[in-house]
Amino acid sequence: MAEHTSSSITIEAAPADVMAVIADFARYPDWTGEVKEAEVLGTDERGRAEQVRLVMDAGAIKDDQTLGYTWTGDHEVSWTLVKSQMLRSLDGSYILKAAGTGTEVTYRLTVDVKIPMLGMIKRKAEKVIIDRALAGLKKRVEETV
Numbered sequence: 375m376a377e378h379t380s381s382s383i384t385i386e387a388a389p390a391d392v393m394a395v396i397a398d399f400a401r402y403p404d405w406t407g408e409v410k411e412a413e414v415l416g417t418d419e420r421g422r423a424e425q426v427r428l429v430m431d432a433g434a435i436k437d438d439q440t441l442g443y444t445w446t447g448d449h450e451v452s453w454t455l456v457k458s459q460m461l462r463s464l465d466g467s468y469i470l471k472a473a474g475t476g477t478e479v480t481y482r483l484t485v486d487v488k489i490p491m492l493g494m495i496k497r498k499a500e501k502v503i504i505d506r507a508l509a510g511l512k513k514r515v516e517e518t519v
Contacts, residue, residue: 378465379500380482383508387519389449389470389477395515396451396468399426405514407506408432415440425456432503437461462486481508 385392395401402409411429418424422445430437439458445451452467463486471478481504 378482378484379504380480381501381504381508382478382480383512384473384476384478385512385515386476387515389472391519392470392477392479392511392515393448393451393468395511395518397422399423401514402428405510407510408503418445420445439464460488462488479508479511 395405399412399414402412408430409428410431411427413427414423415425415427416423423443425440425442427438427440430439437458437460439461440456441453441464442456443451443453449470450467453465455461455464458464463484466481466483469480469482471480483500483504485500485503
């Protein structure tokens with residue numbers, strides 16, 4: 375099994391409010407930094423995204439990727455790579471857990487790029503992606519609640 379990187383943050387909002395921001399892909403360019411375009415390509419019977427095309431620009435790495443999403447109840451969403459120009463694989467998840475008056479959000483990520491990269495450097499890149507995403511998510515949710 376591939377190694378993953380994970381981190382958690384507490385957001386001062388209810389899990390439903392946090393998940394609403396996570397599920398609003400059209401707004402990702404407003405708060406994620408790296409996502410320049412987001413387009414939902416398909417939804418499930420509840421209207422939640424099942425496949426999303428993302429145009430990413432993370433400085434040296436630019437990519438046009440499609441991710442497949444799986445929703446587990448109202449507190450977890452995971453995704454896997456469908457297609458990409460730069461990545462061999464990408465698996466991630468957000469897991470939400472009520473924590474006092476807020477929500478603990480855990481983000482797990484495993485990325486494999488098509489270009490050779492040392493494992494240590496890849497983990498560091500995953501950690502930067504996760505930390506930026508969690509900080510952006512926290513800011514976005516707390517501004518909108």
